[in-house]
Amino acid sequence: MKTPAQPRHGMVRGLSHVPRSPSFEGRFGRMFRSLPAAEFRPEILAELAKAMTAEREDPPTPETERDPEENTGISAGITYLGQFIDHDLTFDPSSSLQKQNDPDALVDFRSPRFDLDSVYGRGPDDQPYLYAADGVRMLLGSRLTGSPKDPNARDVPRSNPAAGPKRAIIGDPRNDENVIVAQLHAVFLRFHNRVAERLQGADFETVQRFVRWHYQWVVLHDFLPTIVETETLQDVLPHLKNGTTLAADPPRLRFFRWRNEPFIPVEFSVAAYRFGHSMVRPQYRLNTTLPGRFDIFAKSGLDLAGFREYPREFAIDWSLFFRMQAPPKDVGKERLQPAYKIDSSLVNPLALLPAIEAPSIPVLAHRNLLRGLSMGLPSGQSVARRMGVDPIEDEHLRVGKATERNSATNVILTDISAEFGHNAPLWFYILAEAQQQFRTDVTPIRLGPVGGRIVAEVLVGLLLGDRHSFLSMNPEWRPFDDFTRHGQFAIGDFVARALEARESPQTHVAETAAEPVLAGGRRATP
Numbered sequence: 001m002k003t004p005a006q007p008r009h010g011m012v013r014g015l016s017h018v019p020r021s022p023s024f025e026g027r028f029g030r031m032f033r034s035l036p037a038a039e040f041r042p043e044i045l046a047e048l049a050k051a052m053t054a055e056r057e058d059p060p061t062p063e064t065e066r067d068p069e070e071n072t073g074i075s076a077g078i079t080y081l082g083q084f085i086d087h088d089l090t091f092d093p094s095s096s097l098q099k100q101n102d103p104d105a106l107v108d109f110r111s112p113r114f115d116l117d118s119v120y121g122r123g124p125d126d127q128p129y130l131y132a133a134d135g136v137r138m139l140l141g142s143r144l145t146g147s148p149k150d151p152n153a154r155d156v157p158r159s160n161p162a163a164g165p166k167r168a169i170i171g172d173p174r175n176d177e178n179v180i181v182a183q184l185h186a187v188f189l190r191f192h193n194r195v196a197e198r199l200q201g202a203d204f205e206t207v208q209r210f211v212r213w214h215y216q217w218v219v220l221h222d223f224l225p226t227i228v229e230t231e232t233l234q235d236v237l238p239h240l241k242n243g244t245t246l247a248a249d250p251p252r253l254r255f256f257r258w259r260n261e262p263f264i265p266v267e268f269s270v271a272a273y274r275f276g277h278s279m280v281r282p283q284y285r286l287n288t289t290l291p292g293r294f295d296i297f298a299k300s301g302l303d304l305a306g307f308r309e310y311p312r313e314f315a316i317d318w319s320l321f322f323r324m325q326a327p328p329k330d331v332g333k334e335r336l337q338p339a340y341k342i343d344s345s346l347v348n349p350l351a352l353l354p355a356i357e358a359p360s361i362p363v364l365a366h367r368n369l370l371r372g373l374s375m376g377l378p379s380g381q382s383v384a385r386r387m388g389v390d391p392i393e394d395e396h397l398r399v400g401k402a403t404e405r406n407s408a409t410n411v412i413l414t415d416i417s418a419e420f421g422h423n424a425p426l427w428f429y430i431l432a433e434a435q436q437q438f439r440t441d442v443t444p445i446r447l448g449p450v451g452g453r454i455v456a457e458v459l460v461g462l463l464l465g466d467r468h469s470f471l472s473m474n475p476e477w478r479p480f481d482d483f484t485r486h487g488q489f490a491i492g493d494f495v496a497r498a499l500e501a502r503e504s505p506q507t508h509v510a511e512t513a514a515e516p517v518l519a520g521g522r523r524a525t526p
Protein backbone atom coordinates (compact mmCIF):
# COMPACT_ATOMS: atom_id res chain seq x y z
CA MET A 1 0.00 0.00 0.00
CA LYS A 2 1.25 3.49 -0.75
CA THR A 3 2.00 5.50 2.38
CA PRO A 4 0.22 8.85 2.37
CA ALA A 5 2.72 11.65 1.93
CA GLN A 6 3.46 13.90 4.89
CA PRO A 7 1.44 17.05 4.25
CA ARG A 8 3.81 19.91 3.69
CA HIS A 9 3.40 23.60 4.27
CA GLY A 10 2.29 24.85 0.89
CA MET A 11 1.56 21.50 -0.70
CA VAL A 12 -2.18 21.70 -0.87
CA ARG A 13 -4.14 19.53 -3.24
CA GLY A 14 -6.53 21.33 -5.50
CA LEU A 15 -3.99 24.10 -6.05
CA SER A 16 -2.85 22.57 -9.32
CA HIS A 17 -6.29 22.82 -10.91
CA VAL A 18 -7.23 26.44 -10.75
CA PRO A 19 -10.20 27.21 -12.96
CA ARG A 20 -10.08 30.10 -15.39
CA SER A 21 -13.75 29.80 -16.31
CA PRO A 22 -15.78 32.57 -14.67
CA SER A 23 -18.67 30.15 -14.15
CA PHE A 24 -16.73 27.71 -12.02
CA GLU A 25 -15.47 28.22 -8.51
CA GLY A 26 -13.32 25.70 -6.75
CA ARG A 27 -11.38 25.83 -3.55
CA PHE A 28 -8.78 27.93 -5.34
CA GLY A 29 -9.63 30.55 -7.92
CA ARG A 30 -8.42 33.76 -9.53
CA MET A 31 -8.91 37.33 -8.49
CA PHE A 32 -7.91 38.76 -11.90
CA ARG A 33 -9.30 36.28 -14.40
CA SER A 34 -8.93 38.51 -17.43
CA LEU A 35 -5.23 39.26 -16.98
CA PRO A 36 -2.80 37.22 -19.08
CA ALA A 37 -0.26 34.91 -17.45
CA ALA A 38 3.22 36.42 -17.24
CA GLU A 39 5.77 34.30 -19.11
CA PHE A 40 9.38 33.76 -18.04
CA ARG A 41 12.10 31.33 -18.95
CA PRO A 42 12.68 29.11 -15.89
CA GLU A 43 16.42 29.88 -16.04
CA ILE A 44 15.87 33.57 -15.32
CA LEU A 45 13.64 32.69 -12.37
CA ALA A 46 16.50 30.61 -10.98
CA GLU A 47 18.79 33.64 -11.39
CA LEU A 48 16.31 35.90 -9.66
CA ALA A 49 15.87 33.41 -6.80
CA LYS A 50 19.63 33.37 -6.35
CA ALA A 51 19.77 37.15 -6.19
CA MET A 52 16.89 37.19 -3.69
CA THR A 53 18.63 34.78 -1.32
CA ALA A 54 21.02 36.50 1.08
CA GLU A 55 24.49 35.23 1.84
CA ARG A 56 24.87 33.36 5.10
CA GLU A 57 25.74 35.91 7.77
CA ASP A 58 25.41 35.92 11.52
CA PRO A 59 23.41 38.83 12.85
CA PRO A 60 25.43 41.22 15.01
CA THR A 61 26.45 40.27 18.52
CA PRO A 62 25.95 41.37 21.17
CA GLU A 63 22.25 41.41 20.43
CA THR A 64 21.86 44.96 21.63
CA GLU A 65 23.40 46.10 18.36
CA ARG A 66 20.85 46.94 15.72
CA ASP A 67 20.55 44.52 12.83
CA PRO A 68 19.66 46.64 9.77
CA GLU A 69 17.43 43.91 8.31
CA GLU A 70 15.13 44.13 11.35
CA ASN A 71 11.72 45.66 10.71
CA THR A 72 11.35 47.69 13.87
CA GLY A 73 7.67 47.76 14.79
CA ILE A 74 6.82 44.24 13.58
CA SER A 75 7.75 41.63 16.13
CA ALA A 76 9.18 38.24 15.16
CA GLY A 77 6.11 36.33 16.33
CA ILE A 78 3.95 38.06 13.69
CA THR A 79 5.78 36.02 11.04
CA TYR A 80 4.59 32.78 12.63
CA LEU A 81 1.11 34.09 13.33
CA GLY A 82 1.08 34.68 9.55
CA GLN A 83 2.18 31.12 8.88
CA PHE A 84 -0.40 29.82 11.35
CA ILE A 85 -3.13 31.81 9.55
CA ASP A 86 -2.03 30.38 6.21
CA HIS A 87 -2.48 26.85 7.52
CA ASP A 88 -5.90 27.67 8.89
CA LEU A 89 -7.10 29.06 5.57
CA THR A 90 -5.70 26.35 3.36
CA PHE A 91 -6.87 23.53 5.59
CA ASP A 92 -7.05 20.27 3.71
CA PRO A 93 -9.25 17.82 5.62
CA SER A 94 -7.98 14.86 3.64
CA SER A 95 -4.45 15.55 4.83
CA SER A 96 -5.35 14.65 8.39
CA LEU A 97 -3.78 11.23 7.89
CA GLN A 98 -7.20 9.63 8.30
CA LYS A 99 -8.48 9.89 4.79
CA GLN A 100 -6.50 8.85 1.79
CA ASN A 101 -6.65 10.30 -1.66
CA ASP A 102 -9.77 12.10 -2.62
CA PRO A 103 -9.87 12.51 -6.38
CA ASP A 104 -12.71 15.00 -6.10
CA ALA A 105 -10.66 17.23 -3.87
CA LEU A 106 -11.18 20.25 -6.04
CA VAL A 107 -14.93 20.35 -5.62
CA ASP A 108 -15.35 18.52 -2.34
CA PHE A 109 -13.25 20.73 -0.12
CA ARG A 110 -14.90 23.10 2.26
CA SER A 111 -14.47 26.81 1.76
CA PRO A 112 -11.47 28.36 3.45
CA ARG A 113 -12.43 30.07 6.69
CA PHE A 114 -10.91 31.47 9.86
CA ASP A 115 -12.41 28.56 11.74
CA LEU A 116 -9.26 27.03 13.24
CA ASP A 117 -9.74 23.64 11.62
CA SER A 118 -5.99 23.41 11.94
CA VAL A 119 -6.58 23.30 15.71
CA TYR A 120 -9.93 21.51 15.96
CA GLY A 121 -9.54 19.01 13.13
CA ARG A 122 -12.94 17.53 12.51
CA GLY A 123 -14.07 18.07 16.11
CA PRO A 124 -14.33 15.99 19.29
CA ASP A 125 -16.73 13.40 17.86
CA ASP A 126 -14.61 12.61 14.85
CA GLN A 127 -11.12 13.09 16.27
CA PRO A 128 -11.54 12.48 20.03
CA TYR A 129 -7.79 11.93 20.49
CA LEU A 130 -7.25 15.70 20.15
CA TYR A 131 -9.54 16.40 23.11
CA ALA A 132 -9.65 15.96 26.89
CA ALA A 133 -12.07 13.36 28.27
CA ASP A 134 -14.70 16.07 28.89
CA GLY A 135 -14.93 16.57 25.11
CA VAL A 136 -14.63 20.32 25.65
CA ARG A 137 -10.98 21.09 26.39
CA MET A 138 -7.98 20.40 24.16
CA LEU A 139 -5.19 17.97 24.98
CA LEU A 140 -1.67 19.35 25.38
CA GLY A 141 1.71 17.67 24.99
CA SER A 142 4.82 17.32 27.15
CA ARG A 143 6.02 20.00 29.51
CA LEU A 144 8.63 22.43 28.19
CA THR A 145 11.10 24.30 30.34
CA GLY A 146 13.35 27.31 29.91
CA SER A 147 10.84 30.15 30.14
CA PRO A 148 10.48 31.16 33.80
CA LYS A 149 7.54 33.39 32.80
CA ASP A 150 5.60 30.36 31.62
CA PRO A 151 5.99 27.46 34.03
CA ASN A 152 3.08 25.60 32.40
CA ALA A 153 4.53 25.72 28.88
CA ARG A 154 3.67 22.65 26.86
CA ASP A 155 4.44 21.27 23.45
CA VAL A 156 1.76 20.01 21.11
CA PRO A 157 0.84 16.34 21.70
CA ARG A 158 3.12 13.97 19.79
CA SER A 159 3.14 10.38 18.70
CA ASN A 160 5.54 8.05 20.46
CA PRO A 161 6.69 5.53 17.88
CA ALA A 162 9.28 2.89 18.71
CA ALA A 163 11.53 4.50 16.11
CA GLY A 164 11.51 7.60 13.98
CA PRO A 165 10.47 11.19 14.65
CA LYS A 166 7.67 12.01 17.06
CA ARG A 167 5.17 13.79 14.86
CA ALA A 168 2.61 16.24 16.20
CA ILE A 169 -0.92 14.93 16.71
CA ILE A 170 -2.79 18.09 15.80
CA GLY A 171 -5.61 19.16 13.50
CA ASP A 172 -3.18 20.10 10.74
CA PRO A 173 0.28 18.50 10.85
CA ARG A 174 1.75 21.44 8.91
CA ASN A 175 1.71 23.43 12.14
CA ASP A 176 4.67 21.27 13.17
CA GLU A 177 6.75 22.82 10.38
CA ASN A 178 9.11 24.57 12.80
CA VAL A 179 9.50 24.90 16.56
CA ILE A 180 7.97 28.39 16.67
CA VAL A 181 4.75 27.66 14.78
CA ALA A 182 4.38 24.38 16.73
CA GLN A 183 4.55 26.23 20.05
CA LEU A 184 2.18 28.89 18.74
CA HIS A 185 -0.24 26.06 17.94
CA ALA A 186 0.10 24.88 21.58
CA VAL A 187 -0.76 28.46 22.67
CA PHE A 188 -4.00 28.21 20.70
CA LEU A 189 -4.80 24.93 22.48
CA ARG A 190 -4.23 26.67 25.82
CA PHE A 191 -6.28 29.70 24.79
CA HIS A 192 -9.18 27.35 24.03
CA ASN A 193 -8.82 25.82 27.52
CA ARG A 194 -8.69 29.30 29.06
CA VAL A 195 -11.96 30.24 27.33
CA ALA A 196 -13.48 26.94 28.52
CA GLU A 197 -12.51 27.86 32.11
CA ARG A 198 -13.98 31.31 31.75
CA LEU A 199 -17.26 29.99 30.37
CA GLN A 200 -17.43 27.22 32.95
CA GLY A 201 -19.95 24.56 31.95
CA ALA A 202 -20.34 25.82 28.37
CA ASP A 203 -20.48 23.18 25.66
CA PHE A 204 -17.71 22.68 23.11
CA GLU A 205 -19.40 24.61 20.30
CA THR A 206 -19.85 27.71 22.48
CA VAL A 207 -16.24 27.68 23.62
CA GLN A 208 -15.06 27.11 20.07
CA ARG A 209 -17.14 30.00 18.77
CA PHE A 210 -15.60 32.48 21.22
CA VAL A 211 -12.09 31.20 20.58
CA ARG A 212 -12.63 31.71 16.85
CA TRP A 213 -14.05 35.18 17.33
CA HIS A 214 -11.14 36.33 19.52
CA TYR A 215 -8.74 35.01 16.88
CA GLN A 216 -10.69 36.71 14.07
CA TRP A 217 -10.58 39.93 16.07
CA VAL A 218 -6.79 39.69 16.29
CA VAL A 219 -6.55 39.11 12.52
CA LEU A 220 -8.64 42.20 11.77
CA HIS A 221 -7.44 44.56 14.47
CA ASP A 222 -3.82 43.57 15.00
CA PHE A 223 -2.42 41.36 12.23
CA LEU A 224 -3.74 43.35 9.27
CA PRO A 225 -2.83 46.82 10.59
CA THR A 226 0.63 45.48 11.41
CA ILE A 227 1.40 44.20 7.93
CA VAL A 228 -0.62 46.40 5.53
CA GLU A 229 0.13 50.09 5.04
CA THR A 230 -2.53 52.30 6.55
CA GLU A 231 -4.06 53.97 3.49
CA THR A 232 -4.76 50.70 1.67
CA LEU A 233 -6.11 49.04 4.79
CA GLN A 234 -8.40 51.94 5.59
CA ASP A 235 -9.81 51.79 2.09
CA VAL A 236 -10.82 48.17 2.73
CA LEU A 237 -11.81 48.75 6.36
CA PRO A 238 -13.23 52.31 6.44
CA HIS A 239 -14.30 51.98 10.08
CA LEU A 240 -10.63 52.21 11.03
CA LYS A 241 -10.35 55.60 9.34
CA ASN A 242 -13.67 56.96 10.56
CA GLY A 243 -13.27 55.72 14.13
CA THR A 244 -16.66 53.99 13.85
CA THR A 245 -17.62 50.33 14.04
CA LEU A 246 -17.67 47.51 11.50
CA ALA A 247 -21.45 47.55 11.70
CA ALA A 248 -21.65 51.26 10.93
CA ASP A 249 -18.93 51.25 8.26
CA PRO A 250 -18.76 47.79 6.67
CA PRO A 251 -15.70 46.62 4.72
CA ARG A 252 -15.36 47.51 1.01
CA LEU A 253 -13.95 44.96 -1.41
CA ARG A 254 -13.13 46.12 -4.92
CA PHE A 255 -11.46 43.09 -6.47
CA PHE A 256 -12.18 39.95 -4.45
CA ARG A 257 -15.61 38.71 -5.50
CA TRP A 258 -17.25 35.31 -5.40
CA ARG A 259 -20.55 33.81 -6.42
CA ASN A 260 -21.48 31.30 -3.73
CA GLU A 261 -18.65 30.92 -1.27
CA PRO A 262 -15.29 32.70 -1.07
CA PHE A 263 -12.27 30.83 -2.39
CA ILE A 264 -8.51 31.28 -2.07
CA PRO A 265 -7.24 33.35 -5.01
CA VAL A 266 -3.90 32.13 -6.36
CA GLU A 267 -2.72 35.75 -6.52
CA PHE A 268 -2.96 35.54 -2.70
CA SER A 269 -1.65 32.04 -1.96
CA VAL A 270 1.07 31.87 -4.59
CA ALA A 271 2.22 35.51 -4.44
CA ALA A 272 0.94 38.14 -2.01
CA TYR A 273 0.58 36.05 1.14
CA ARG A 274 4.02 34.55 0.65
CA PHE A 275 5.34 37.96 1.73
CA GLY A 276 5.92 36.28 5.10
CA HIS A 277 8.90 34.39 3.73
CA SER A 278 10.88 37.63 3.66
CA MET A 279 10.10 38.24 7.36
CA VAL A 280 11.79 35.06 8.55
CA ARG A 281 14.93 35.75 10.62
CA PRO A 282 17.96 33.50 10.25
CA GLN A 283 18.13 32.94 13.99
CA TYR A 284 15.94 33.31 17.05
CA ARG A 285 16.51 33.58 20.75
CA LEU A 286 13.92 31.25 22.28
CA ASN A 287 14.07 32.23 25.94
CA THR A 288 16.30 33.90 28.47
CA THR A 289 17.73 30.77 30.06
CA LEU A 290 19.17 29.13 26.96
CA PRO A 291 22.37 30.71 25.77
CA GLY A 292 22.42 32.18 22.32
CA ARG A 293 20.21 31.97 19.29
CA PHE A 294 19.18 29.05 17.12
CA ASP A 295 19.16 28.83 13.34
CA ILE A 296 15.71 28.46 11.83
CA PHE A 297 17.26 25.76 9.60
CA ALA A 298 20.82 24.54 9.46
CA LYS A 299 22.63 21.85 7.51
CA SER A 300 23.79 20.30 10.77
CA GLY A 301 23.37 20.78 14.48
CA LEU A 302 20.48 21.91 16.54
CA ASP A 303 18.09 24.09 14.59
CA LEU A 304 14.40 24.96 14.77
CA ALA A 305 13.25 22.61 12.01
CA GLY A 306 10.03 20.79 12.78
CA PHE A 307 8.24 17.48 12.26
CA ARG A 308 10.06 16.02 15.26
CA GLU A 309 10.30 16.39 19.01
CA TYR A 310 12.73 19.09 20.11
CA PRO A 311 14.60 19.67 23.38
CA ARG A 312 12.45 20.26 26.43
CA GLU A 313 14.40 23.39 27.27
CA PHE A 314 13.04 25.07 24.15
CA ALA A 315 9.98 26.66 25.82
CA ILE A 316 9.42 29.96 24.05
CA ASP A 317 9.40 33.14 26.10
CA TRP A 318 6.65 34.88 24.16
CA SER A 319 7.73 38.32 25.33
CA LEU A 320 10.71 37.90 23.00
CA PHE A 321 8.28 37.33 20.10
CA PHE A 322 5.19 39.47 20.73
CA ARG A 323 4.57 42.80 22.40
CA MET A 324 3.15 41.60 25.70
CA GLN A 325 1.60 43.35 28.68
CA ALA A 326 4.87 44.45 30.21
CA PRO A 327 7.20 44.86 27.23
CA PRO A 328 10.75 43.87 28.05
CA LYS A 329 13.37 46.55 27.87
CA ASP A 330 14.96 46.74 24.46
CA VAL A 331 18.33 45.69 25.76
CA GLY A 332 20.37 42.57 26.32
CA LYS A 333 18.87 39.13 26.43
CA GLU A 334 15.40 40.46 27.17
CA ARG A 335 15.04 42.10 23.80
CA LEU A 336 11.81 41.75 21.81
CA GLN A 337 13.05 40.42 18.46
CA PRO A 338 11.71 42.22 15.40
CA ALA A 339 10.79 40.33 12.24
CA TYR A 340 12.98 40.88 9.21
CA LYS A 341 11.95 43.52 6.69
CA ILE A 342 9.34 42.86 4.03
CA ASP A 343 11.74 43.23 1.11
CA SER A 344 13.02 41.25 -1.83
CA SER A 345 15.58 39.40 0.26
CA LEU A 346 15.17 36.02 1.97
CA VAL A 347 17.58 34.79 4.59
CA ASN A 348 20.09 32.15 3.66
CA PRO A 349 18.59 29.28 5.71
CA LEU A 350 15.52 29.46 3.45
CA ALA A 351 17.72 28.09 0.70
CA LEU A 352 18.33 25.01 2.85
CA LEU A 353 14.80 23.72 3.29
CA PRO A 354 14.73 20.30 4.92
CA ALA A 355 14.13 17.43 2.45
CA ILE A 356 10.85 16.50 4.14
CA GLU A 357 9.54 19.90 3.18
CA ALA A 358 11.12 20.45 -0.20
CA PRO A 359 12.35 17.18 -1.66
CA SER A 360 13.54 18.55 -5.00
CA ILE A 361 14.29 22.27 -4.87
CA PRO A 362 15.50 23.43 -1.43
CA VAL A 363 15.55 27.16 -2.29
CA LEU A 364 12.27 28.70 -1.16
CA ALA A 365 12.51 31.78 -3.41
CA HIS A 366 12.95 29.51 -6.42
CA ARG A 367 9.97 27.37 -5.42
CA ASN A 368 7.78 30.46 -5.06
CA LEU A 369 8.79 31.86 -8.46
CA LEU A 370 8.31 28.54 -10.26
CA ARG A 371 4.95 28.05 -8.57
CA GLY A 372 3.85 31.48 -9.78
CA LEU A 373 4.88 30.57 -13.32
CA SER A 374 3.07 27.23 -13.29
CA MET A 375 -0.05 28.84 -11.83
CA GLY A 376 -0.11 31.36 -14.67
CA LEU A 377 -0.01 34.40 -12.40
CA PRO A 378 -0.18 37.83 -14.08
CA SER A 379 2.77 40.20 -13.75
CA GLY A 380 2.95 42.63 -10.86
CA GLN A 381 2.67 45.57 -13.26
CA SER A 382 -0.51 44.26 -14.89
CA VAL A 383 -2.16 43.74 -11.49
CA ALA A 384 -1.14 47.27 -10.46
CA ARG A 385 -2.65 48.75 -13.64
CA ARG A 386 -5.84 46.72 -13.14
CA MET A 387 -6.09 48.22 -9.65
CA GLY A 388 -5.59 51.72 -10.99
CA VAL A 389 -2.18 52.02 -9.33
CA ASP A 390 0.81 53.38 -11.29
CA PRO A 391 3.21 50.45 -11.80
CA ILE A 392 6.64 50.88 -10.29
CA GLU A 393 9.23 51.86 -12.92
CA ASP A 394 11.70 49.13 -13.83
CA GLU A 395 14.67 51.05 -12.44
CA HIS A 396 13.04 51.09 -8.99
CA LEU A 397 12.44 47.35 -8.85
CA ARG A 398 15.51 46.31 -6.91
CA VAL A 399 16.58 42.93 -5.64
CA GLY A 400 18.01 42.58 -2.14
CA LYS A 401 17.83 43.99 1.33
CA ALA A 402 16.05 47.22 2.17
CA THR A 403 18.92 48.59 4.23
CA GLU A 404 20.92 51.76 4.06
CA ARG A 405 24.00 49.83 3.08
CA ASN A 406 22.36 47.78 0.34
CA SER A 407 19.49 49.70 -1.13
CA ALA A 408 21.55 52.04 -3.33
CA THR A 409 23.63 49.22 -4.79
CA ASN A 410 21.01 46.47 -5.02
CA VAL A 411 20.80 45.01 -8.49
CA ILE A 412 17.92 46.22 -10.66
CA LEU A 413 15.54 43.47 -11.72
CA THR A 414 16.05 44.08 -15.45
CA ASP A 415 19.82 43.73 -14.98
CA ILE A 416 19.15 40.06 -14.23
CA SER A 417 17.28 39.74 -17.51
CA ALA A 418 15.71 42.19 -19.93
CA GLU A 419 12.77 39.77 -20.04
CA PHE A 420 11.70 41.24 -16.72
CA GLY A 421 11.11 44.64 -18.34
CA HIS A 422 7.60 45.78 -17.36
CA ASN A 423 7.05 42.13 -16.48
CA ALA A 424 7.93 41.29 -12.88
CA PRO A 425 6.80 38.07 -11.18
CA LEU A 426 3.90 39.03 -8.90
CA TRP A 427 5.47 37.70 -5.69
CA PHE A 428 8.70 39.59 -6.35
CA TYR A 429 6.82 42.75 -7.34
CA ILE A 430 4.85 42.77 -4.07
CA LEU A 431 8.04 42.47 -2.02
CA ALA A 432 9.78 45.16 -4.10
CA GLU A 433 6.70 47.35 -3.69
CA ALA A 434 6.92 47.11 0.11
CA GLN A 435 10.60 47.95 -0.21
CA GLN A 436 9.75 51.30 -1.86
CA GLN A 437 8.84 52.54 1.61
CA PHE A 438 12.42 52.15 2.78
CA ARG A 439 13.82 55.29 4.28
CA THR A 440 15.78 55.29 7.49
CA ASP A 441 12.97 57.18 9.20
CA VAL A 442 10.13 54.92 8.01
CA THR A 443 9.33 51.96 10.20
CA PRO A 444 7.97 49.48 9.86
CA ILE A 445 8.00 48.49 6.20
CA ARG A 446 4.54 47.12 5.35
CA LEU A 447 2.79 45.72 2.28
CA GLY A 448 2.03 48.45 -0.25
CA PRO A 449 -1.00 49.24 -2.44
CA VAL A 450 -0.91 46.07 -4.60
CA GLY A 451 0.27 43.46 -2.07
CA GLY A 452 -1.58 45.05 0.84
CA ARG A 453 -4.84 45.22 -1.10
CA ILE A 454 -4.73 41.57 -2.15
CA VAL A 455 -3.96 40.43 1.39
CA ALA A 456 -6.48 42.73 3.08
CA GLU A 457 -9.32 42.01 0.62
CA VAL A 458 -8.82 38.25 0.85
CA LEU A 459 -8.57 38.07 4.64
CA VAL A 460 -11.52 40.42 5.15
CA GLY A 461 -13.49 38.74 2.33
CA LEU A 462 -13.07 35.30 3.89
CA LEU A 463 -14.48 36.69 7.14
CA LEU A 464 -17.37 38.36 5.38
CA GLY A 465 -18.19 35.21 3.41
CA ASP A 466 -18.21 33.00 6.49
CA ARG A 467 -21.66 33.06 7.99
CA HIS A 468 -20.29 31.94 11.38
CA SER A 469 -17.66 34.68 11.72
CA PHE A 470 -18.25 37.49 14.21
CA LEU A 471 -18.37 39.85 11.24
CA SER A 472 -21.40 38.02 9.84
CA MET A 473 -23.13 37.01 13.04
CA ASN A 474 -22.51 39.99 15.25
CA PRO A 475 -20.34 42.83 13.88
CA GLU A 476 -20.86 44.75 17.14
CA TRP A 477 -19.18 41.95 19.10
CA ARG A 478 -16.09 42.78 21.15
CA PRO A 479 -13.61 40.51 22.97
CA PHE A 480 -14.38 39.63 26.59
CA ASP A 481 -13.73 42.70 28.74
CA ASP A 482 -11.52 40.83 31.17
CA PHE A 483 -9.40 39.58 28.24
CA THR A 484 -8.58 43.09 27.01
CA ARG A 485 -5.91 45.58 27.97
CA HIS A 486 -7.08 49.22 27.95
CA GLY A 487 -9.95 48.07 25.75
CA GLN A 488 -7.57 46.54 23.18
CA PHE A 489 -7.12 42.89 22.33
CA ALA A 490 -4.00 42.11 20.31
CA ILE A 491 -1.98 38.93 19.77
CA GLY A 492 0.08 39.68 22.91
CA ASP A 493 -3.16 39.66 24.95
CA PHE A 494 -4.29 36.46 23.24
CA VAL A 495 -1.03 34.77 24.27
CA ALA A 496 -1.15 36.22 27.79
CA ARG A 497 -4.66 34.85 28.34
CA ALA A 498 -3.60 31.45 26.96
CA LEU A 499 -0.75 31.27 29.44
CA GLU A 500 -3.22 31.77 32.29
CA ALA A 501 -4.99 28.45 31.52
CA ARG A 502 -4.81 26.20 34.57
CA GLU A 503 -2.93 22.92 34.48
CA SER A 504 -5.11 19.87 34.78
CA PRO A 505 -4.24 16.17 34.55
CA GLN A 506 -7.09 15.78 32.10
CA THR A 507 -5.64 18.18 29.56
CA HIS A 508 -2.26 16.73 28.85
CA VAL A 509 -1.06 13.49 27.40
CA ALA A 510 1.30 11.31 29.45
CA GLU A 511 4.91 12.47 29.38
CA THR A 512 7.00 10.39 27.03
CA ALA A 513 9.68 8.26 28.65
CA ALA A 514 12.64 9.47 26.62
CA GLU A 515 13.58 12.95 27.75
CA PRO A 516 15.17 14.88 24.93
CA VAL A 517 17.94 16.93 26.37
CA LEU A 518 19.92 19.78 25.02
CA ALA A 519 23.22 18.04 24.58
CA GLY A 520 25.58 17.28 21.79
CA GLY A 521 23.84 19.63 19.36
CA ARG A 522 25.48 22.63 17.81
CA ARG A 523 25.21 25.48 20.28
CA ALA A 524 23.50 28.52 19.00
CA THR A 525 25.37 31.77 18.37
CA PRO A 526 26.21 33.22 21.78
Ligand code: HEM
Binds near residue numbers: 270276280358368
Ligand atom coordinates in the same frame (compact mmCIF):
# COMPACT_ATOMS: atom_id res chain seq x y z
C1 HEM B 1 10.21 29.28 8.48
C2 HEM B 1 9.11 29.66 7.94
C3 HEM B 1 8.53 29.14 6.64
C4 HEM B 1 8.94 28.13 5.82
C5 HEM B 1 10.14 27.22 5.98
C6 HEM B 1 8.02 28.06 4.71
C7 HEM B 1 8.12 27.16 3.67
C8 HEM B 1 7.21 27.04 2.66
C9 HEM B 1 7.26 26.08 1.60
C10 HEM B 1 8.36 25.04 1.41
C11 HEM B 1 6.19 26.29 0.81
C12 HEM B 1 5.83 25.53 -0.45
C13 HEM B 1 6.47 26.23 -1.62
C14 HEM B 1 6.02 25.66 -2.91
O1 HEM B 1 6.53 24.61 -3.28
O2 HEM B 1 5.20 26.27 -3.59
C15 HEM B 1 5.44 27.39 1.37
C16 HEM B 1 4.25 27.87 0.88
C17 HEM B 1 3.57 28.93 1.40
N1 HEM B 1 3.93 29.70 2.45
FE1 HEM B 1 5.50 29.38 3.65
N2 HEM B 1 7.07 29.02 4.88
C18 HEM B 1 7.34 29.70 6.04
C19 HEM B 1 6.65 30.77 6.56
C20 HEM B 1 5.57 31.36 5.96
C21 HEM B 1 4.96 32.58 6.40
C22 HEM B 1 5.45 33.38 7.59
C23 HEM B 1 3.94 32.85 5.54
C24 HEM B 1 2.98 34.00 5.52
C25 HEM B 1 2.91 34.97 6.40
C26 HEM B 1 3.92 31.78 4.58
C27 HEM B 1 3.00 31.68 3.54
C28 HEM B 1 3.00 30.68 2.62
C29 HEM B 1 1.97 30.51 1.63
C30 HEM B 1 0.74 31.40 1.44
C31 HEM B 1 2.33 29.40 0.89
C32 HEM B 1 1.55 28.78 -0.24
C33 HEM B 1 0.41 28.01 -0.07
C34 HEM B 1 -0.11 27.38 1.14
O3 HEM B 1 0.48 27.05 2.18
O4 HEM B 1 -1.24 27.15 1.06
N3 HEM B 1 4.92 30.91 4.85
N4 HEM B 1 6.09 27.83 2.49
